[in-house]
Amino acid sequence: VVERLDETGSAERIDLSGGSTASGRIVVVADGTTWVDYRAEATGDEVAGELNVNGYIRLPGDLWVFDLSMGYTQNDTEYPSLDLSSTVEFPAHGVLIDVRVTKAAGMNGVLSFTQRFESPNGRLDYAGGWSEETSPSLEIKVNGEPYAHLSGYEEADLVGNDGRVLTQDEKDVLVEAFLVGQFSAMTPLFLLA
Numbered sequence: 451v452v453e454r455l456d457e458t459g460s461a462e463r464i465d466l467s468g469g470s471t472a473s474g475r476i477v478v479v480a481d482g483t484t485w486v487d488y489r490a491e492a493t494g495d496e497v498a499g500e501l502n503v504n505g506y507i508r509l510p511g512d513l514w515v516f517d518l519s520m521g522y523t524q525n526d527t528e529y530p531s532l533d534l535s536s537t538v539e540f541p542a543h544g545v546l547i548d549v550r551v552t553k554a555a556g557m558n559g560v561l562s563f564t565q566r567f568e569s570p571n572g573r574l575d576y577a578g579g580w581s582e583e584t585s586p587s588l589e590i591k592v593n594g595e596p597y598a599h600l601s602g603y604e605e606a607d608l609v610g611n612d613g614r615v616l617t618q619d620e621k622d623v624l625v626e627a628f629l630v631g632q633f634s635a636m637t638p639l640f641l642l643a
Contacts, residue, residue, distance in 0.1 A: 466491075475505075483508065488516070488641060498523045503638040512542035518638040525555035536635035544570045549635035558582045565631045574627050590624060598624060 459480030466473040478486035488505025504517040518536040532553040548566040562579040578588035588600040
């Protein structure tokens, strides 16, 4: 049976490159709804450069709005400095995830990290750093108040403020929120690829 096909949508890859900047936009429309609309841009070379990805993907009942920028500089070492900033929002749910990472150049360059997780239920902040020669040190605040501290790689290194022993539920929430933030903030890099 041969039937005429009716167009229900489109997917466009638009080249916006110019000069030394590689840039493009992806737009996906189906049944009159734009489901994907984001732009990616890269400038630089092996010595220094910047990557940017911003836009949105429509999810059932919400949008996933993202804005990521990442810069690097080689600095006479095989381990470049890095500066990453990523914001992800889910507007219908009032959720915002903001991640900032900087790493000094060199094999033992300190990696500094902040993550803010906001929702109508409150705010969760992580701030700290580590390097090849130092264990992770991470301060955790809930609604602006000190709540817990991580001083190593083991679960036992995660303790409540003033040495209070955290319940397993508390640890699970802190770890899962951290991982959700990392996944959400880094996913735009996969879109860039």
